[in-house]
Amino acid sequence: MSLSSSSPSTLPHQQDSNEAQVLKYHNQTKHSFTNYARGPRGLDWANQPKPFRRFDSAPLVPLLHPPPPNQTPPPYSSVFLNLPPPKPISKSTISQLFFDSLAISAWKTTGFSTWSLRVNPSSGNLHPTESYIIAPAIESVSDSAFVAHYAPKEHSLEVRAEISSGFLPKFFPKGSFLIGFSSIFWREAWKYGERAFRYCNHDVGHAIAAVSMAAAELGWDVKVLDGLGYEDLKKLMGLEIFPEFEIPARPVKGKFPVIEFDHPDCVLVVFPNGVGEFNVNYRELSMAISRFSELKWKGKPNVLSREHICWDIIYRTAEAVKKPLMIEHKFSIDPFHSSRLFNESSYKNLTVSEVVRKRRSAVDMDGVHVMQRDTFYQILLHCLPSGSQNGGKQGRQLGLPFRVLSWDSEVHAVLFVHKVAGLPSGLYFLVRNEDHFDDLKKVTRSNFKWAKPEGCPDDLPLYELTRGDFQELAKRISCHQDIAGDGCFSLGMVAHFEGTLQNKSAWMYPRLFWETGVLGQVLYLEAHAVGISATGIGCYFDDAVHELLGLRGSSFQSLYHFTVGGPVLDKRIMSLPAYPGPAVDS
Structure with missing residues (x-):
C-alpha cells in the first residue's frame, strides 16, 4: 500500500x-x-475493532486439530540443542x-x-x-x-x-x-x-x-x-x-x-x-x-x-520505514548453534506444544515466589543470540529462535533482580552483542561495577552493575505498575539505536522492535517451562530508564520491558477450550 x-x-x-x-x-x-504519549482519552467500546480479519467469499479450508501424539515428543528444552x-x-x-x-x-x-x-x-x-x-x-x-x-x-x-x-x-x-x-x-x-x-x-x-x-x-x-x-x-x-x-x-x-x-x-x-x-x-x-x-x-x-x-x-x-528491494542482500543459512543446557532440572518436562499453547501473560505477580539462581542463569542462556559459542563472542544470531533474524543482535537487557536465591538484589546487565561492551561501559554510569556475579557460567555475559532494592524503582519506571516489582526479576530491553539507524537505514526501526519481541517470546516460554509466568510491559517511562543507566542522547534506547515471576490467578475468570470456541467475535 x-x-x-x-x-x-x-x-x-x-x-x-x-x-x-x-x-x-x-x-x-x-x-x-509528567506526560504520556498521545492516545484516546477513553476507550470507545462501540468501535473496538473486530479481532479477526476475514476475507469474505474466499474459500475456507479447515485445518486439522492435532491428535495426541503416538509417541512422546521430545521435551521443550531439547529443541535448543538440535532440531529433529x-x-x-x-x-x-x-x-x-x-x-x-x-x-x-x-x-x-x-x-x-x-x-x-x-x-x-x-x-x-x-x-x-x-x-x-x-x-x-x-x-x-x-x-x-x-x-x-x-x-x-x-x-x-x-x-x-x-x-x-x-x-x-x-x-x-x-x-x-x-x-x-x-x-x-x-x-x-x-x-x-x-x-x-x-x-x-x-x-x-x-x-x-x-x-x-x-x-x-x-x-x-x-x-x-x-x-x-x-x-x-x-x-x-x-x-x-x-x-x-x-x-x-x-x-x-x-x-x-x-x-x-x-x-x-x-x-x-x-x-x-x-x-x-x-x-x-x-x-x-x-x-x-x-x-x-x-x-x-x-x-x-x-x-x-x-x-x-x-x-x-x-x-x-x-x-x-518501508524497506526497498535490496538485490545485493546476501541470504545465508548459518549452521545451527545449540544453546547450553546449564540446569536441566529447572524445566518441568513439558513438550514444545505444551509450553507454547499453555503460555499465558500474567496479570499480577504474587511478590512471594523466589527463583533459584541456576534457573535464572538457565533462562538467560536461552536468551543469547549466538547460542553456545565455545568461547566466542555473542552477537551473531545463530541459536533458536534468534537465527530467524538476518542481522547481528542489537538488543541488550538491563535486569532488576528482586527475588533470586543466591544472587544479591540489584541492577544487572546482559550483553547480547559483545561488540557493544566497551561502548556500553563508556555511556553508562562510571560507578557501575560490571562484575560477573557468583556462579555465573563463563559463557553468559551477565554483569552486576550495582546492588540494592530496586522493586519500587522498577514499578515507578514501568508506569507505576506493581507487576514490574513483584516478580522474581524484571528487565528493560535496551537497543543499540541511533547508530543502527545511521549505519543501515530507517527501515531498521521496526526490526529493532521485532528483535525485542523475539526475545520477549523466549522469556514467555522459558517462564512457563520452569513453572511460573511472565508479562510484556509496553508502558514505561523511556527516559527514566536512560537516566537510571546514565545514558545520554539516543545511542541506546529502551524499547520493551518484561517481568518474570509467580503469577496470581484470577479465580473469577473461567477458561474454555480453544476449539470449538463460543459463537462470539471477541
Whole structure:
C-alpha cells in the first residue's frame, strides 16, 4: 500500500528524511512522569475493532486439530540443542505449525464478557498481526500452489489465489514454503494511540518467534527474507486489494475504513533442517512476485469498526520505514548453534506444544515466589543470540529462535533482580552483542561495577552493575505498575539505536522492535517451562530508564520491558477450550 502524503519521506535526501521521521516518532511517543504519549482519552467500546480479519467469499479450508501424539515428543528444552529430522509438508504438519504458533489457545469468560487468547502474545490482547502462507500444492488443502490467509478463530486457511507450481521450487529448496506477516495498526491504535506502532512491531517479533519455535518442533528451519522490499511483500500476500489514502495533517476522528489496511511487515522462508546453504536471487524473486498483481485474488476484507481515529504520525512513520528491494542482500543459512543446557532440572518436562499453547501473560505477580539462581542463569542462556559459542563472542544470531533474524543482535537487557536465591538484589546487565561492551561501559554510569556475579557460567555475559532494592524503582519506571516489582526479576530491553539507524537505514526501526519481541517470546516460554509466568510491559517511562543507566542522547534506547515471576490467578475468570470456541467475535 502506498500512501499519498507530503511527509518527509517524499522529499530529497530521502534516507536522512526517513531517519528524521523515525526519531521524531520515537521521541514524540515516549512516556514520561509528567506526560504520556498521545492516545484516546477513553476507550470507545462501540468501535473496538473486530479481532479477526476475514476475507469474505474466499474459500475456507479447515485445518486439522492435532491428535495426541503416538509417541512422546521430545521435551521443550531439547529443541535448543538440535532440531529433529524434518517432516514433509502435509495438511497435518501445516495444521500443527499454525496450531502451535498463531491459533487460539483458550477462551476466557467472566460475567457477560468472553474473549479469546492466542498462542502468540499481543499487547492488550488486541492482535494486530495477520499471517499468510505461500505454499506448494498440499493434498486436501489445494490442488495447486496457493496463497492463503490464516483464520485463527476457525483454525482454517482462506485460499486467496492460486499461483504457478514452479514459483517456490525455482527459488527455494524442496519442502519449503513462505509465511508472511502484516499489521493492522488501527487494532492497536484504538486503545494505545500514537504508541501503537511500537506495539505492533513487538507483536511481529512475537509472531516470528512463535512460528520459529513451532517449526523447530517439526524439524524445519526459518529465516526472514529480508532482501525483499515493501512492494514485493504487498504483492506476495495479495495486499494490493487495499486502497490508498492521503494522510491527514493531524489526528482526526471519523469514518476512515481505509486505515484498516494490512501493512506488510515481512516474509519468512520455512525449509527442512539440514538442507545446507542455498542462495536467493532477490532480483529474479522480485520479478516473479511482480506477476502476482495479475492473479485472481479472492475475498473482500471485512470491516473492523464503524468509526476510527487516524493518528497521522503512525502512517507517516510507516511510510518512512518501508524497506526497498535490496538485490545485493546476501541470504545465508548459518549452521545451527545449540544453546547450553546449564540446569536441566529447572524445566518441568513439558513438550514444545505444551509450553507454547499453555503460555499465558500474567496479570499480577504474587511478590512471594523466589527463583533459584541456576534457573535464572538457565533462562538467560536461552536468551543469547549466538547460542553456545565455545568461547566466542555473542552477537551473531545463530541459536533458536534468534537465527530467524538476518542481522547481528542489537538488543541488550538491563535486569532488576528482586527475588533470586543466591544472587544479591540489584541492577544487572546482559550483553547480547559483545561488540557493544566497551561502548556500553563508556555511556553508562562510571560507578557501575560490571562484575560477573557468583556462579555465573563463563559463557553468559551477565554483569552486576550495582546492588540494592530496586522493586519500587522498577514499578515507578514501568508506569507505576506493581507487576514490574513483584516478580522474581524484571528487565528493560535496551537497543543499540541511533547508530543502527545511521549505519543501515530507517527501515531498521521496526526490526529493532521485532528483535525485542523475539526475545520477549523466549522469556514467555522459558517462564512457563520452569513453572511460573511472565508479562510484556509496553508502558514505561523511556527516559527514566536512560537516566537510571546514565545514558545520554539516543545511542541506546529502551524499547520493551518484561517481568518474570509467580503469577496470581484470577479465580473469577473461567477458561474454555480453544476449539470449538463460543459463537462470539471477541
